[in-house]
Amino acid sequence: KNQVEQSPQSLIILEGKNCTLQCNYTVSPFSNLRWYKQDTGRGPVSLTIMTFSENTKSNGRYTATLDADTKQSSLHITASQLSDSASYICVVSADYGNNRLAFGKGNQVVVIP
């Protein structure tokens, strides 16, 4: 069964600090990996998407990395802001074009002043 595991489950950080979220997957064959941000009470919004050949991608203060050999990804948040408080969901596509998506349970991040 394809699985996506995220850690830590939850994280509290001080405003202005950096943090890194981890995603390990066993999905095969691998097509792409996406990170979504989900604010409380809202739908998920795409932050980054990476294919097999990409090992890093940035979106503002968010930087995602991918190691397809070890099947690991990370999302780094730089200089966190209160608005970064959200759940960050790692989603791995197993089969291009056929909607075989495996969702992680999310990393819950709380940024405090």
Place this chain on the structure above:
Amino acid sequence: DADVTQTPRNRITKTGKRIMLECSQTKGHDRMYWYRQDPGLGLRLIYYSFDVKDINKGEISDGYSVSRQAQAKFSLSLESAIPNQTALYFCATSDLQGPTETQYFGPGTRLLVL
């Protein structure tokens, strides 16, 4: 205006009642999806559609049905609601464009079945 809208945003119903959740999109996408999200669990796919009249079961389709009569609309029905269908429901759309297809989610419908 939002590209993907869901109605209602909140709904309370009783066990055994039939309810319908609606999803509309203005993105012109062919692909539409229904997911449910429960606390502590990841999003789980209920049904998806790649075109009008095309219906495909997802991971957890039992107890649900869907209808795709138009490109812009995808409705989810609970024929006889039960308490364990209490959850947050999301509709999503996507337009296949290479290996970086992205799903765009609606704001969600919070459903409580008593």
